[in-house]
Amino acid sequence: MIYHTIHLPVVDMKKTPQESGEIVSQTYFSEHVLIKKHLKDWVEIITTDGYAGWIPASSLLNREVPYISKDKVTNIHARLYDKPDAEESPLILLPYGARLQVVETIDERWFKVLLPDGKQVFVQRGDLAKEPKGLLTFSKQFLGIPYVWGGRSSFGYDCSGFVQMLYQWAGMHLPRDSHMQCADKRGRKAVLEELGLGDLIFWGTSDGVIKHVGMYLEKDSFIHTSSREGKPFLRISQLSDAEWNGNKENRFPTREYRRFF
Numbered sequence: 001m002i003y004h005t006i007h008l009p010v011v012d013m014k015k016t017p018q019e020s021g022e023i024v025s026q027t028y029f030s031e032h033v034l035i036k037k038h039l040k041d042w043v044e045i046i047t048t049d050g051y052a053g054w055i056p057a058s059s060l061l062n063r064e065v066p067y068i069s070k071d072k073v074t075n076i077h078a079r080l081y082d083k084p085d086a087e088e089s090p091l092i093l094l095p096y097g098a099r100l101q102v103v104e105t106i107d108e109r110w111f112k113v114l115l116p117d118g119k120q121v122f123v124q125r126g127d128l129a130k131e132p133k134g135l136l137t138f139s140k141q142f143l144g145i146p147y148v149w150g151g152r153s154s155f156g157y158d159c160s161g162f163v164q165m166l167y168q169w170a171g172m173h174l175p176r177d178s179h180m181q182c183a184d185k186r187g188r189k190a191v192l193e194e195l196g197l198g199d200l201i202f203w204g205t206s207d208g209v210i211k212h213v214g215m216y217l218e219k220d221s222f223i224h225t226s227s228r229e230g231k232p233f234l235r236i237s238q239l240s241d242a243e244w245n246g247n248k249e250n251r252f253p254t255r256e257y258r259r260f261f
Contacts, residue, residue, distance in 0.1 A: 003066045005116045006031045006059055009094050010153045013053025017042035023150035024053045025176060030067060030099035051176045067116040069101040071128050076154050078127035084110035091121060096154035135198055139166055139223050147225045147232040159213050162225050166215060172260060179210040187258030199259045203252035212252060
């Protein structure tokens with residue numbers, strides 16, 4: 001059996017096999033994917049969340065054994081170096097969640113890690129440290145990260161990609177898109193007055209098509225990412241804000257609430 005592993009930091013997945021194709025999602029370093037179809041220098045893949053899209057074939061490494069690691073990047077980004085010296089230029093910058101195979105502890109600051117292509121490099125131990133406890137604290141460390149259409153990494157998330165990542169951290173695997181998440185049968189309908197940390201808020205058009213999602217925090221606030229309001233980055237907003245209050249005059253005049261935990 002051949003295992004297909006992404007070896008670049010982040011790769012855009014396209015609707016069609018061409019550079020100008022519409023971005024539908026992303027895959028990132030160390031993710032194992034399935035190949036659905038080949039077309040010249042492109043492959044159609046299926047990611048671990050079941051999403052399909054086209055990527056350049058050069059983004060993949062084909063291995064006879066899977067690249068398995070219990071260690072992952074827990075910082076927003078992690079720099080990999082040719083030697084244990086942070087004054088050197090990094091070889092590559094990896095996003096949160098990328099898996100790395102630690103092969104040796106060099107000292108109190110450095111790990112030696114094995115990459116999917118067999119190369120051994122170095123990463124600072126703090127970039128693979130234990131993650132903060134609590135969904136509130138964990139989610140806030142991503143504030144300010146750019147909004148990216150189709151984004152699924154800490155280089156830039158879209159709204160559903162960010163929520164998907166938060167829930168994966170909490171131990172639940174959600175579908176990729178906001179309308180899929182809203183329709184997920186595991187989510188129980190909730191009401192505004194009873195929202196609690198971790199509940200999801202979905203915004204829709206006047207005909208009920210779900211277009212946006214955020215996660216409730218506390219005291220009328222929620223965390224999300226969007227290009228709206230001239231703020232194309234991950235941020236905390238209020239349910240009472242003019243853009244998000246569900247007023248029938250707004251772009252998203254409908255709201256739905258789901259509880260998964």
